[in-house]
Amino acid sequence: MMLRQGAEPVIVVAGELNVDVIVSGKDVMPEWNREKMVDGFEIVLGSSSxxxxxxxxxxxxxxxxxxxxxxxxxxxxxxxELQRMGVNTDHVTRLANIKTGVTLSLSTPDDRGLLTYAGSIPLLTPDYIPETLLKQAAHLHFGSYYLQDGMRPHWTALFTRLRATGISTSFDTGWDVSNEWDREGICSLLAATDLFIPSEDELLHIFAADEVAHVLSSMLPAVTGRVAVKQGSRGAIMRTLDGSTVSGKAYNLAPVDTTGAGDCFNAGIIYGYLVGQRDEELLQFANACGALSTLGIGGTGSLPTMEAVLHLQAGHEQMR
Structure with missing residues (x-):
């Protein structure tokens, strides 16, 4: 694949911010009135966005x-941390008398469980989103649909307006801790979304279904974009613009920590899409980004680079 040359497109990410307190090991499940020893402890930048x-x-x-x-x-x-990793933070606002959100992540090599204190997480509103910045954007993404209470009523109108001016859009849902799933709101937003990127569990809860294939074939509303469903060690599946589906296999790597793998997959989908990849090629690029992220502790402990992605794709077998 030949990547486009020249200035990189401006990608605006509007989202929640919190720290992740990661406790890692093979057995990290607490027990009342018991003490356990764990293998690792880190405080790192969190949040899907x-x-x-x-x-x-x-x-x-x-x-x-x-x-x-x-x-x-x-x-x-x-x-x-955002600045250290090359992200512009000119439009991150500090709020007085508010605590920044915190997520406690209990992480094993195979999975993770999360406990979150919301703090500032749900407080982003349209008032904080400057029109001058949107006019520079090629793409807008957000994560954690269910945690961003202040923006949830406004995403559809914002996405609709942006797409009318040629700006592409994407979002990830995250887990709905209220277990309500807001199917109506998700379906409304899908009509204005280029890339919908849920996990398998999230998609099945949103549409109250047992199989991803059934959702993709007959339960989605009239969408105008692609739906890429993350399936962990089984890779990912995508519903394309013509309604057909393509699959991408996972890469056979030994994970250190799965925190943030789905979010790095999101980055791969967005970046690949903007440089012209589509469908199976796009899924494989995103799968490589997600796989590379599992080689370090925390969501930003092993970020994908173009060099690392291309090396992984050239030199490693995918899971059968």
């Missing part, structure tokens, strides 16, 4: 982040 932004910057994109944090040490940490 932020990890995707950092992975996009690592791939070479010009990324501008819009978000809010508390006026506290964790807020400083979030913005400093």
């Amino acid at each position: 932020a990890i995707t932004a950092c992975a996009l910057a690592s791939l070479g994109a010009d990324v501008r982040f819009i978000g809010v944090v508390g006026d506290d040490d964790f807020g400083t940490f979030c913005t400093s």
